[in-house]
Amino acid sequence: MDLMLTGRRALVTGSSAGLGEAIARLLAAEGATVVVHGRSADRAEAVADAIRAGGATATVAVGDLATDEGAEAVADAALADGPVDILVNNAGAYDQLSWADAVPDVWASTYNVNVISAVRMIRRLVPGMRERGWGRVVQIGGGLGLQPMAVQPHYNATLAARHNLAVALARELTDTGVTSNIVSPGAILVESVRALVTEIAPAHGWSGSWEQIEHAAASEWVPNDVGRFGRPDEIAGAVAYLCSEYAAYISGATIRVDGGTIRSAF
Known part of the structure; x- marks a missing residue:
């Protein structure tokens, strides 16, 4: 299936490894020019080199999205060769801290890394999509935002926030040609x-x-x-679909790719 992404430019945050790398590779294979992001230039370049070796197009943006300065540097690098049509907010961090160990400073830091970092990129890149009348924004969420466990409560809460902000953004982007959705991995x-x-x-x-x-x-x-x-490529497939022309009528939605971990009749 041709997802009709040729000519589109996509920034995938946190794509120097793991889920982000799988997403970047698949979007590139589908014809998009991909901006690989990470905090390590060497790791990001290695992913971009592999994409180029496969005949696709990739550039690199390096910076820490947990700071305004880092986010600005990443946005500038992503926009250097053309407008960004697709933003996949994947970058984030998690740990296994309990309620007792997750002190307020940890909550604040985790929220900054997992939520405000995405907001920084949305504020810098989505206005251009809106002006052009086409865009795709995908948040990588998670089932723990809906059905949290006792452990890592600070992380669970940030997932819930990522889901919430994606729906709020979809409402904001009504009738603009830009969609906002969530892929929720297990x-x-x-x-x-x-x-x-x-x-x-x-x-x-x-x-x-x-x-x-x-x-x-x-x-x-x-x-x-x-x-x-699950496997990273299974998440990448859901993201690529939401970025495609076939998903133009989907906004404010959550696609769960979790093997049925989260159960719902609707």
Whole structure:
């Protein structure tokens, strides 16, 4: 299927590894010019080089979106070769802190990194989309924003905020040709998740091959209907669809890609 992204320019924040890298690679494969973002120039360049080696087009923007100065530098780099049509706000951070350990300063820092960083990029890039009458904004959210666990409450709350701001933005962009949506992943098997599951497996009694450990973790830790963790490319596919012409009638929506972790009749 041709998603008709040729000629579009996309900035994917936090795309030097993990979910963001998978999203950047797929958008590039679908014809978009991709701006790879990260805080490490070497890692971002490595992803961009791999995209170029595959025959697609990629540039790099380096900066810390947790600061106004860093966000401005990233926006300037992203716009240097043309307008940005697609913004995927993927960059963020999480930890495993409990209520006792997540002190107010941690809450504030996490909110800045996971929410205000996205707002900074929206404020810098969406006005241009609005003026041109076409654009796609996708927030990477998560089921913990809807059904939080007791642990990492500060992170759960930032996911809820990302979902909320995406819907508010959709209302703001009514009848402009610019859409705002959310892709909500479940537990996705990126390197950090595999390392965490491997670390906690003995305490939970998960043993055997990696496939056996994954199945046990997916059954007991993050229960879902598929019986495994998701893969980065499965998230990238949902994002690419929302960025395409086929999704022009979708705005303010959440696409859950979580194996059925979050259950709803509607």
